[in-house]
Amino acid sequence: MNTFLSSLQTELFEDYKKFLTSEIEPRVEDLENDPDKVKSVFESLGQKGFLGTSVAKEYGGCGEPFIHTALLIQALGQIDAGLAMSVASHLTAAELIQKFGTDTQKSRYLPLLARGECIATVAATEEGAGSDYMGIAACVDKESSLTAEKTWVVNGDVAELAVVTARGEESPLGLWLVDLSQVKDAVKISANIKKLGLAGARTNNISFKNLKLDDASRLGGVEGPASQEEALLHGMDFIKVLAAAAAVGLTDMALAHSVDRARSREQFGSAIGKLQAIQWKLADMSSESCGARLLTYRAAWSKDEEPTEFRKNAAMCKYYAARVAQVHSAEAVQIFGAAGLSCDLPMEKLYRDAKVMEIAEGTAEIQKNIVAHEIGS
Ligand SMILES: Cc1cc2nc3c(=O)[nH]c(=O)nc-3n(C[C@H](O)[C@H](O)[C@H](O)COP(=O)(O)OP(=O)(O)OC[C@H]3O[C@@H](n4cnc5c(N)ncnc54)[C@H](O)[C@@H]3O)c2cc1C
Structure with a gap:
């Protein structure tokens, strides 16, 4: 596989970011206390066509490769990992219906889900x-x-x-x-x-x-998928890749803020970014976030192109990307010093969100069990 994005995909990612930064980011504060705000965010994403990236055209979606959905969730993860996971959960329900539902279930639900008129x-x-x-x-x-x-x-x-x-x-x-x-x-x-x-x-x-x-x-009706467990596992694999993408988006922000801070914060007469102690933290953060991103893109690509590897790749990227987010959001707090602990700056939220990513949608330990099983141990 080409592990790099095509120029079209890079443009798509930039388009996602542009819309999300201007239209969604100003509305993410307080989603926790305002369910109506969540619904209006879903409506906006649906109107833009973003909730139908992986839904087939005949059901009102765009029928694009799964990696485009992962890019959307990465872009959402850059503005709010919680919202990214809310959208990921919705898209997972849509995927289960698309892959295993009856024609009636698909026609009834997929257009509504793609338009954001019904949240799942x-x-x-x-x-x-x-x-x-x-x-x-x-x-x-x-x-x-x-x-x-x-x-x-x-x-x-x-x-x-x-x-x-x-x-x-x-x-x-x-x-x-x-x-x-x-x-x-x-x-x-x-x-x-x-x-x-x-x-x-x-x-x-x-x-x-x-x-x-x-x-x-019943999903798929009476004649539904022979193994309902296998259907559920597919949904879990799907959401794990999206969780990894959200974690990658979160780490992108930890890195961007840390680089800015290393340049602008002066102690002992020069920028802290001149200190090797800080440079090494940034180098680790940059290298490992790049590794997490590539594993996540590979997993998303394998859903469409190498399905026999999808389960292993999904578990691997979920485990690794959540771990990288957790370790490096903590390092970002460290680079900021006391300011990293302030609720007025984004670092403490990134740190709290990253810890939850290691548990939500399957713990790190369970992902390692899956990888070990899939490689035949
Ligand atoms: C933010 C968030 C969102 C979530 N969203 C949803 C959702 O939308 N829908 C839904 O159904 N669920 C959801 N969950 C639940 C989530 O999937 C579970 O929390 C997760 O699977 C872990 O289960 P548990 O919390 O019961 O931990 P437990 O299973 O009790 O695990 C406790 C500890 O034991 C370890 N452990 C357990 N079994 C093994 C094993 N065999 N080998 C090694 N270690 C093991 C775990 O890794 C963990 O460290 C969500 C959870 C969170 C935190």
Whole structure:
């Protein structure tokens, strides 16, 4: 593969950045406290066509390679990693429908999702089932009623559509499309969970009690994917690459701010950037962020061009890019000194967001397990 972007892709990335900086960045503050703001940001992204990059043209999208979606999330990660993860969650639900849904499910949901007129989420995690995603208690009983307690659901209180995992009468895992706007009585959604970082990704608990489902709500219908677990794993691989892209965007900012600070901050009569101690931090940050970016682009490329390598590449880039973001956002705080701790400057937020990236969408340890398994150990 050519690990560098084509000139068209570089232009696309610049276009994303231009629009996001002028139209979205001024609105990212306080997404945590304002669900309506999240909805209006999704509408703007949808109107611009950014939520349909990977959606097929026949369903209102652009039908572009997955790497273009990764570039969008990297650009979003530069302005707010939380918002980037909120969009990533939405796009993952769309991917599951596009890859495994029935024609009816695709025509019903994909155009709305691509236009940002309906926000989506994936609800898999439960209190007793995090890394162990098959250990869920959620079930759909003989009468096709769903009972479930899902937690850490990004977009929980702004989504109208949720892809929910639950056990079936005869299967250990099923994926169900739940139209949250239609089933208010059987669904309870908690307030936004306050967390260390990624505040821009609103996160909620969702509980379902005796929610009646029909065969049309099953992802792919009764004839759906033979292995629902494999479908879920594909969704997880997909979102991991986007999480890595968000982490790369975050590290881009840590590096840019650190270089500026190294040039402008003087101590002992000259810029701190003249000190080898600072130069080496910047050199490590630059080299490792470049490595994370290339792994992420390779993983995105392999989804379309080398699918047998996709699972390994997705786990590798998620693990590495989140680690690089965490290590180097901490180094960026160090370069800023006390100013790095100030809530008036961006460094402390980058540092908090980066730590969450190592846990959200699959922990570092689980990614290493996957890489080890995929290389045959
Ligand atoms: C910001 C955020 C957003 C999220 N968004 C969503 C969402 O939209 N939808 C959703 O369904 N879920 C979501 N999650 C949940 C997320 O996927 C889980 O938190 C994650 O998979 C880890 O599960 P856990 O938190 O229960 O940790 P645990 O599974 O309890 O793990 C605890 C520790 O044990 C380690 N560990 C566990 N098993 C192993 C093993 N086999 N080998 C080595 N180490 C192991 C882990 O690496 C970790 O360090 C989100 C989480 C966060 C933080």
